[in-house]
Amino acid sequence: MASDLLYERLAERLRHQIQRGTLRAGERLPSLRRLGRDQRISLATAVEAYLQLEREGLIEARPRSGYYVRAPAAPMPRASARHRARAPQPIRNPALLGVLDVLGRCDLISLHAATPAPSLLPTAALAAAASRVMRRNAQAALSYAIPQGLAALRERIAQRYVQCGVDVDPDEIVITAGAMEAISLALRTVARAGDVVLVETPTYYGLLQAVSEQGLRVIEVPNRPGLGIDPDRLSELLERHAVRAAVLVPNFNNPVGSLTSDEAKRAIVAACAAHGTVVIEDDLYGELSYSGERPSPLRRYDERGGVITCGSYSKMLTPGLRVGWMLGGRWAPALLRAKCFSTVATSTLSQLTIVEYLARHDFERGLRRLRRELAVNAQRYREAIALHWPQGTCVSAPAGGMALWIELPPQIEGQAVFEAAMARGIGILPGHLFSNRGDYGHHLRLSCGQPWGEPVETALRTVGALAGDLAG
Amino acid sequence: MASDLLYERLAERLRHQIQRGTLRAGERLPSLRRLGRDQRISLATAVEAYLQLEREGLIEARPRSGYYVRAPAAPMPRASARHRARAPQPIRNPALLGVLDVLGRCDLISLHAATPAPSLLPTAALAAAASRVMRRNAQAALSYAIPQGLAALRERIAQRYVQCGVDVDPDEIVITAGAMEAISLALRTVARAGDVVLVETPTYYGLLQAVSEQGLRVIEVPNRPGLGIDPDRLSELLERHAVRAAVLVPNFNNPVGSLTSDEAKRAIVAACAAHGTVVIEDDLYGELSYSGERPSPLRRYDERGGVITCGSYSKMLTPGLRVGWMLGGRWAPALLRAKCFSTVATSTLSQLTIVEYLARHDFERGLRRLRRELAVNAQRYREAIALHWPQGTCVSAPAGGMALWIELPPQIEGQAVFEAAMARGIGILPGHLFSNRGDYGHHLRLSCGQPWGEPVETALRTVGALAGDLAG
Numbered sequence: 001m002a003s004d005l006l007y008e009r010l011a012e013r014l015r016h017q018i019q020r021g022t023l024r025a026g027e028r029l030p031s032l033r034r035l036g037r038d039q040r041i042s043l044a045t046a047v048e049a050y051l052q053l054e055r056e057g058l059i060e061a062r063p064r065s066g067y068y069v070r071a072p073a074a075p076m077p078r079a080s081a082r083h084r085a086r087a088p089q090p091i092r093n094p095a096l097l098g099v100l101d102v103l104g105r106c107d108l109i110s111l112h113a114a115t116p117a118p119s120l121l122p123t124a125a126l127a128a129a130a131s132r133v134m135r136r137n138a139q140a141a142l143s144y145a146i147p148q149g150l151a152a153l154r155e156r157i158a159q160r161y162v163q164c165g166v167d168v169d170p171d172e173i174v175i176t177a178g179a180m181e182a183i184s185l186a187l188r189t190v191a192r193a194g195d196v197v198l199v200e201t202p203t204y205y206g207l208l209q210a211v212s213e214q215g216l217r218v219i220e221v222p223n224r225p226g227l228g229i230d231p232d233r234l235s236e237l238l239e240r241h242a243v244r245a246a247v248l249v250p251n252f253n254n255p256v257g258s259l260t261s262d263e264a265k266r267a268i269v270a271a272c273a274a275h276g277t278v279v280i281e282d283d284l285y286g287e288l289s290y291s292g293e294r295p296s297p298l299r300r301y302d303e304r305g306g307v308i309t310c311g312s313y314s315k316m317l318t319p320g321l322r323v324g325w326m327l328g329g330r331w332a333p334a335l336l337r338a339k340c341f342s343t344v345a346t347s348t349l350s351q352l353t354i355v356e357y358l359a360r361h362d363f364e365r366g367l368r369r370l371r372r373e374l375a376v377n378a379q380r381y382r383e384a385i386a387l388h389w390p391q392g393t394c395v396s397a398p399a400g401g402m403a404l405w406i407e408l409p410p411q412i413e414g415q416a417v418f419e420a421a422m423a424r425g426i427g428i429l430p431g432h433l434f435s436n437r438g439d440y441g442h443h444l445r446l447s448c449g450q451p452w453g454e455p456v457e458t459a460l461r462t463v464g465a466l467a468g469d470l471a472g
Numbered sequence: 473m474a475s476d477l478l479y480e481r482l483a484e485r486l487r488h489q490i491q492r493g494t495l496r497a498g499e500r501l502p503s504l505r506r507l508g509r510d511q512r513i514s515l516a517t518a519v520e521a522y523l524q525l526e527r528e529g530l531i532e533a534r535p536r537s538g539y540y541v542r543a544p545a546a547p548m549p550r551a552s553a554r555h556r557a558r559a560p561q562p563i564r565n566p567a568l569l570g571v572l573d574v575l576g577r578c579d580l581i582s583l584h585a586a587t588p589a590p591s592l593l594p595t596a597a598l599a600a601a602a603s604r605v606m607r608r609n610a611q612a613a614l615s616y617a618i619p620q621g622l623a624a625l626r627e628r629i630a631q632r633y634v635q636c637g638v639d640v641d642p643d644e645i646v647i648t649a650g651a652m653e654a655i656s657l658a659l660r661t662v663a664r665a666g667d668v669v670l671v672e673t674p675t676y677y678g679l680l681q682a683v684s685e686q687g688l689r690v691i692e693v694p695n696r697p698g699l700g701i702d703p704d705r706l707s708e709l710l711e712r713h714a715v716r717a718a719v720l721v722p723n724f725n726n727p728v729g730s731l732t733s734d735e736a737k738r739a740i741v742a743a744c745a746a747h748g749t750v751v752i753e754d755d756l757y758g759e760l761s762y763s764g765e766r767p768s769p770l771r772r773y774d775e776r777g778g779v780i781t782c783g784s785y786s787k788m789l790t791p792g793l794r795v796g797w798m799l800g801g802r803w804a805p806a807l808l809r810a811k812c813f814s815t816v817a818t819s820t821l822s823q824l825t826i827v828e829y830l831a832r833h834d835f836e837r838g839l840r841r842l843r844r845e846l847a848v849n850a851q852r853y854r855e856a857i858a859l860h861w862p863q864g865t866c867v868s869a870p871a872g873g874m875a876l877w878i879e880l881p882p883q884i885e886g887q888a889v890f891e892a893a894m895a896r897g898i899g900i901l902p903g904h905l906f907s908n909r910g911d912y913g914h915h916l917r918l919s920c921g922q923p924w925g926e927p928v929e930t931a932l933r934t935v936g937a938l939a940g941d942l943a944g
Contacts, residue, residue, distance in 0.1 A: 143792045
C-alpha cells in the first residue's frame with residue numbers, strides 16, 4: 001500500500017521533470033538500482049514507477065541499455081524520421097506475427113477464433129439467399145456496387161440503430177469489407193503517423209496491429225473485467241496527452257467481455273469531445289448481449305458527429321461474406337473517399353445476399369437464438385475450466401460476445417500453454433497478444449463460439465491438464 | 473507571344489514542383505540545354521523560364537554550375553504543420569472528389585467506367601458457379617477464409633503466370649479485394665508518409681488518390697501513347713530523387729492504352745533494382761491485349777523479388793465479387809500481414825465462386841472473346857469520334873484494355889465537355905483527373921467496355937456535338 005504511494009509520487013516527480021524539460025527527449029534515465037539507492041526506495045518501487053511512465057508513453061525501455069525519455073508526441077523530425085520510417089515498420093509485440101500462423105490453420109479445435117460456429121449461424125438461409133440473388137439478379141451481383149454500399153443495406157443498418165435509440169442516417173453509412181476494414185480506414189482517415197492513439201488494455205490484437213502498421217503511438221486505458229472502460233482514467237490520459245483518436249470497445253470488449261455502463265459511456269464521449277479526440281468505436285459485439293438487452297453504442301451520446309461507430313455482420317450472420325459498416329458522422333465524406341480508393345466497393349454479391357436474407361427472415365429471432373447459445377456456451381466452458389484447470393486459475397464472466405479471458409496462476413506462462421495446446425491440435429491464444437507491450441503473460445483468451453459437446457469438453461480438459469503440467 | 477506562353481507554362485510547372493517539394497531545396501535543375509531538349513522548346517524559352525523563377529526567388533544561378541532550387545526563406549513553422557497534418561488530408565486535385573459522384577451513378581450511359589459490360593463477361597456461368605458453391609459448400613463459403621486466400625485460387629493464378637513465362641509460387645500470392653486493395657496495401661507496406669513515389673503521367677486517378685491519401689509525394693514519368701513508359705526518363709528521375717516505389721502500368725496503361733516494350737520493361741526493372749526502388753506493378757489489363765498475345769509483366773524481369781505485381785479478375789470475369797491478388801516476391805510476408813489487419817480475408821464465397829468457374833470453364837476461351845469484342849469496340853468508338861467530333865480531336869489507338877484517351881482541340885476544356893455530357897446522362901471522365909497536377913485540361917477518357925450499338929453511337933455523337941458547341 002505504502003509502496004503504491006511511493007511509486008506514484010516518484011512517477012509524478014519524473015513526469016514533471018519530463019514535462020518541464022528538465023529531463024529531455026532522448027536522455028537516459030538513472031538505472032533502476034541507482035534510482036533505488038538515490039531515492040532510498042526498493043527496486044520494486046523503482047520498477048513500478050518506470051513501468052507507469054512507460055505506460056504513459058513518456059519513457060521507453062531500450063534492450064540492454066536502460067530507460068530513456070521519449071520524444072514528445074508532436075512532429076517527428078522530418079529528415080531523420082524519413083529514413084527510419086523507410087523499412088517496413090517492425091511490430092512491437094513480435095508475438096503478433098505468430099497469430100497469422102494460427103489464423104491460417106483449419107485443422108485445430110477452434111477455441112482461438114472469435115467467431116460463432118457455422119451451426120449457430122443461419123447458414124442454410126444465407127445459402128438460399130445467395131442462390132436467389134444469383135438466379136434473379138446476377139448481372140447486378142457481379143457488377144461494381146457504388147463505393148458507399150447498397151442503399152437497401154444501409155437503410156437496414158440505420159433502422160437497426162434507430163430501434164435502439166440511436167439516430168443514424170443511411171447517407172452517413174459506408175459499407176466495408178468487415179469491421180476490420182472500417183476501423184483501419186477510420187484510423188487512416190483521422191490520424192497520421194506519429195499521432196497518439198488511445199486503446200484499451202487488454203484489447204483485440206487486430207486493433208493493435210492496425211495501429212502499429214500505421215505508425216501510430218499508443219497509450220492504454222484499462223478495460224476492467226466486469227466494469228469496462230474506466231472513464232476517469234481515460235480523462236486523465238486525455239488531459240496529459242494530445243490524443244488524436246480513441247479506439248474503444250465499450251460493448252463486450254474482446255478479450256474481457258465487459259460492458260461499460262451508460263454513465264461511463266456518456267462521460268467518455270464528453271471527455272473525448274472536450275479534448276478534440278475522435279472516438280472510433282468497435283461495436284462488433286454490441287448485438288450479442290447475454291441478457292438480451294442491446295447496449296447503447298457510444299454514438300448514442302455523441303452530439304458533435306465525432307464518433308465513428310464500426311460494426312459488422314461477421315459475428316451475427318457470416319464472417320465469410322465480409323460485410324461491415326461505419327457510421328461516419330461528420331467524417332462520412334472522408335471515410336467514403338478512403339473506402340473508394342482502398343477496396344473501391346464491397347462485394348455486391350455479399351451485400352445483396354445479406355439484403356435478401358434480412359428481407360425474408362426475422363433477424364432478431366436468429367440473434368436471440370445466437371445470444372442464448374453463446375451465453376450457455378460461456379457458462380459451460382467456465383464450469384469446465386473451474387473443474388479441470390489448475391487451482392488459482394481465474395476466468396472472466398463475460399456479459400456478451402464470445403471471449404473468455406483466463407488468468408493463470410503466476411507460475412504458468414500463457415505462451416507455453418498456447419504452444420502445448422497447438423501441439424495437441426487445440427487452438428487458443430496467449431494473453432500477451434492483447435497488449436501492445438506484451439503484458440498478460442499469464443493470460444489466455446478462449447472463444448466460446450463452438451457449441452458445447454464432447455470435442456470441446458475434451459479440449460478444455462486437455463488444456464487444463466497441460467497447464468497443470470506446466471505449473472510443475 | 474507564343475514563346476511568352478511557353479516559358480510561362482514551363483515556369484508555372486517548375487514553380488509547382490518546387491512548392492510541392494517534388495523539386496527540393498538545394499536540388500540542381502536540369503541544364504538549359506537539357507531542358508530545351510526534354511521539353512522540345514528553344515534555348516531562349518528555357519532561359520526565360522529560369523530567369524522568371526530567379527526573379528521570384530525560387531531558384532538561383534551558381535556560377536559554372538547551373539541553377540538550383542533555393543532554400544525557403546524561413547523554416548516551416550512546426551506547430552502549425554502539425555495541426556495541418558491532423559485534419560483529414562486535403563486532396564490535391566480537387567476534381568478527384570467529383571469522381572465519386574460519377575462512380576455512384578447508375579443512370580448514366582456508361583462511357584466512364586473502365587469495366588466491360590456484363591454482356592461481355594460470363595455472367596450466367598458465374599451465377600451458376602456461385603449457386604453450386606452455396607449448394608455444396610455453404611458452410612465453408614460463409615466462414616472466414618485464411619487471410620492469404622484459398623490455396624486452390626492461388627494455384628490457378630500462379631499457373632496462369634507460369635504459362636506466360638513468369639515463375640510464380642502460390643505461396644507468395646496474397647488474395648485481395650480487387651487490384652485496388654493490392655496496390656493500396658503494397659504502397660502502405662513499402663512506403664511511409666513523405667516518401668517519394670514515381671507514377672506515370674497520365675495515370676489512373678485511383679492510383680493518384682491512394683498515393684495522396686498516404687501522404688506520399690509524387691514525381692511523374694510520361695507514359696506516351698503508342699510507346700508506353702520512357703525508361704530513360706525514368707532512370708533520370710531515379711538518379712535525381714530518392715524514389716521509394718514506382719507504381720507502373722506497363723501493359724495497357726489506363727488511360728492511354730499503351731504497351732511498354734519488353735526491352736523497356738527490362739531496363740525499367742534494372743534501373744529500379746539499381747536504385748533500391750520497389751516496383752508496384754498494376755497488371756490489371758495484362759490479359760486484355762487486342763493482338764491476343766499476353767505481354768509480360770515487369771515481374772518477368774525481376775531477379776531480386778523487388779517487384780510486386782497486382783492483378784484482378786475485375787476486368788476479366790467480374791468486378792462485383794472483388795477478387796484480386798498480389799505476387800509479393802520478397803515482400804509477401806509483410807503484405808500478408810497488411811492484408812490480415814486491413815480486411816482480414818477476402819470474401820470466401822467470392823473466392824470459391826471463381827475457383828468453381830475456373831474448374832468448369834475454359835478461361836482462355838472467354839478471354840479470347842472478351843479481347844476480340846473490346847478490340848472491335850475500340851475501333852468503332854474511334855471511327856465514330858473521327859466522324860462526329862470537332863476537327864482537331866485526337867484519339868488514342870490502344871493496344872489493349874478498354875480506355876480511349878482523347879485530346880480535344882485546345883479551345884475546348886475537358887471539364888466543360890464532361891459536365892455537358894453528364895447533364896445529358898452520358899458518363900465520361902475529364903482528362904485532368906489523370907494527373908496529380910491537373911494537367912490534361914483538354915483531354916477526356918472514355919471506356920469502350922459497352923458493346924457497340926445505337927445507344928453508344930448516339931451518346932458518342934451527342935458528346936461530339938457538345939464538344940463542337942463548346943469550341944464556339
